[in-house]
Amino acid sequence: MSIPLGAGGIVSTPIDLALFSEALFNGRLVSKKSLELMMNIKENYGMGLHQMSFNGNTCLGHTGKLDGFITMFAYFNDSNISFAFTTNGMNYNYWDLVKHVLKTVLPEKK
Numbered sequence: 001m002s003i004p005l006g007a008g009g010i011v012s013t014p015i016d017l018a019l020f021s022e023a024l025f026n027g028r029l030v031s032k033k034s035l036e037l038m039m040n041i042k043e044n045y046g047m048g049l050h051q052m053s054f055n056g057n058t059c060l061g062h063t064g065k066l067d068g069f070i071t072m073f074a075y076f077n078d079s080n081i082s083f084a085f086t087t088n089g090m091n092y093n094y095w096d097l098v099k100h101v102l103k104t105v106l107p108e109k110k
Contacts, residue, residue, distance in 0.1 A: 017073040017084035021061065025075045025082070054102045056109030070094050081105060091093075 007037075012066055023029045028098045030038070039060060045051075049060045052074060061074035061083075073084040083105075 012071075014084040014086050014088075015087070017071070018082045021073045021075045021082035021084065025060075025077065038101060054099060055106055057102075057106045072098070076106065 020029075024035070026080075027035065038049050040046055041049070041051045041060070046060070047055070048062060050062055052059050052061060054074075057078065059074040059076045061072060063072040065082045069086070069088045070072050070090065073082065075082050083098075083102060085094070085101075087094055
């Protein structure tokens with residue numbers, strides 16, 4: 001790990017991230033008030049959360065990229081779905097893969 005602490009110094013699996021996402025958005029990690037502050041998105045970013053959209057479905061989560069490692073987690077509140085993705089050394093656009101996976105579980109919204 002080239003950078004310590006939260007910017008590259010945390011090791012987890014997609015299962016860890018999905019469990020974290022479910023715990024965070026279901027009130028088991030922070031208070032309801034703190035979660036509301038985190039979910040207050042301004043200019044597409046909140047207190048540790050990004051707002052993203054896939055196939056018309058809006059989610060909150062976070063992404064990271066460092067030293068060839070790519071990580072993301074997302075929570076789709078309308079569907080109560082947590083999604084997590086980790087990879088290293090990809091030679092193609094990981095968002096294309098993420099979108100194809102999410103198409104299998106999320107209905108398209110227009």
